[in-house]
Amino acid sequence: EVQLVESGGGLVQPGRSLKLSCVASGFTFSNYGMNWIRQAPGKGLEWVAYISSGSSYIYYAETVKGRFTISRDNAKNTLYLQMTSLRSEDTALYYCARHGEGPDYWGQGVMVTVSS
Amino acid sequence: DIVLTQAPLSVSVTPGESASISCRSSKSLLSSKGITSLYWYLQRPGKSPQLLIYQMSNLASGVPDRFSSSGSETDFTLKISKVETEDVGVYYCGHRLEYPLTFGSGTKLEIK
Numbered sequence: 246e247v248q249l250v251e252s253g254g255g256l257v258q259p260g261r262s263l264k265l266s267c268v269a270s271g272f273t274f275s276n277y278g279m280n281w282i283r284q285a286p287g288k289g290l291e292w293v294a295y296i297s298s299g300s301s302y303i304y305y306a307e308t309v310k311g312r313f314t315i316s317r318d319n320a321k322n323t324l325y326l327q328m329t330s331l332r333s334e335d336t337a338l339y340y341c342a343r344h345g346e347g348p349d350y351w352g353q354g355v356m357v358t359v360s361s
Numbered sequence: 362d363i364v365l366t367q368a369p370l371s372v373s374v375t376p377g378e379s380a381s382i383s384c385r386s387s388k389s390l391l392s393s394k395g396i397t398s399l400y401w402y403l404q405r406p407g408k409s410p411q412l413l414i415y416q417m418s419n420l421a422s423g424v425p426d427r428f429s430s431s432g433s434e435t436d437f438t439l440k441i442s443k444v445e446t447e448d449v450g451v452y453y454c455g456h457r458l459e460y461p462l463t464f465g466s467g468t469k470l471e472i473k
């Protein structure tokens with residue numbers, strides 16, 4: 246069974262940093278690209294970043310480019326999102342999602358709240 | 362960026378009846394490999410999105426065949442036959458043709 250478990254969220258002040266993790270199991274992690282997708286409270290889905298299976302290809306949404314960094318450790322079956330210079334508009338539930346047939350499997354999400 | 366426009370914003374359905382949701386793309390979603398890169402998701406209340414349909418018309422694993430999807434290169438329809446109470450939630454269309462990936466704004470399905 247495919248499982249994706251995010252962690253690392255919480256309350257953070259504007260301008261500060263936070264690092265999210267997503268541990269994968271139930272599939273060969275190193276064979277799949279991965280995404281971070283977020284959902285602000287009561288809003289729709291916003292794609293944030295993508296990383297290919299071997300980390301050769303990385304893409305970001307314009308709203309986070311230069312502030313967020315996606316990475317992965319295939320030996321640890323773990324995906325990361327380093328977030329810096331956080332803003333109130335980054336407040337959202339952050340999902341990691343496997344890039345299979347579309348983003349196909351999604352984690353349960355981790356909440357990030359940016360507020361003073 | 363590709364804009365996906367969903368309609369209606371919400372739909373109320375009697376159990377056992379059918380429901381249709383539309384998704385229109387600002388750009389053809391037909392890839393150079395001949396694949397139509399349109400996906401449908403259901404987000405049940407308080408849950409993560411679940412993939413229903415991939416490549417416009419293929420049912421994802423474990424999804425009941427009451428769900429179906431069709432369309433052209435830019436206009437797509439998700440149909441839910443014989444709606445059940447477990448179908449309640451927000452339906453999103455999305456694409457993976459290019460980056461950035463984008464999603465429609467969602468259609469909320471309620472039960473009458």
